[in-house]
Amino acid sequence: MHSIKLVSEELIPSKVVCVGRNYTAHIAELNNETPDQMVLFNKPNSAITNTLLAAHNGDTLHYETELCFVIKDKKFIGVGLGLDLTKRTVQSKLKNKGLPWERAKAFDGSVILSDFVELTDAMKHFTFELKINNEVIQRGDTHFMLHNPDSILQEINEFMSLEDGDVVMTGTPSGVGEVTAKSIFAVALYANDQCLLEHQWKVSKN
Template sequence: MEYFHKDINGQPIQLPVGKVVCVGRNYVDHVKELNNEVPDTPLLFMKPSTSLCDVNAGVTLPADTLGSCHNELEIAILIKSPLKNASQSDCQSAIWGVGLALDLTLRDLQSKLKSKGLPWERAKSFDGACPVSGFTEIHNVADLQALSFSLEVNQQLKQQGDTSLMMWGVYSLLSQISEVFTLLPGDIVLTGTPKGVGPLFANDELCLRLDKHFSINSKVQGEK
């Protein structure tokens, strides 16, 4: 099924589908969880538009891969206007809305690639690697730095985060990203994941929740 941006009511958003810019290691608890070094600047990587899919339609694990596919729940920011070398105040007016996304990660493959000093794309950028929710418009969000979100797997809380705990806040991230990659209308920025990542399995039941805004029930469909 072809992906397109939607609001939380399922209505199409009139923006093109673009790239996904991801931020790694933005929550200290997750950095410690994976025994990584705390970065001095935001760690950036990208997923292509072909990684995007609607989380409401289910999560599909890639077939013929060795090792586990981990959940990484993140706040997703949908961009509505171009950002290049932007100030933080410029970034505030360039956001269409806020949603949730899973940065699916083939963890064993990622670890193997990292050990050899190689890029992560094979582990993070495959088709369907970014299931994303609908977006709530930015004017409905009182404070981007006071958003609580969580992931339950089979009715058990696995991840719980709050944007107040980010090492770099949303506007700071967008500003710094825009110094490296021009952000275009329809691009999505994933802002990092809190601790609690772990393997997903076929038939797992998922509940993604952005407190005070929406919750979504989904299911892991198995391999494709």
């Protein structure tokens, strides 16, 4: 089983719960419709990886940077960042046929996560950014989410059991794109304009 780190503690998520279409600008860049209700899907523990690849089984991967939370007692206790890695071509074909997304979103190695820091009550407003090769590519802000973190947690808890250590990914802002070999991905997370964490991945050769 794959693990994540919250401060110095190793946790094993049973699953990663993801929110789709949570930023208007991202919905527009993919020519999607704004959904009437929250879009949710799962990634299994086997999707978690420490190695960022540009492709999986011959399919090109696209990055989506997301604000993430760790669960304990059905509440958020830690915060970090992650990349939801997507087979965009496969996903488009599945959507056109009205089929589930697992082949495009839940394959082995489809999520890579930073370490997590402890969440406090003072942390009300989060922003984050992704740089690729020192160029800012994505910026996220909880003020621009269609569903804020509290409402996401409430909605998930209404129909699904969240186990201790599970991760919730809250959706990506605009700026998604293709992962390219040898690139350096650097993410930074801020709460109330104070830097909480920085993390970096180098795209490995497949």
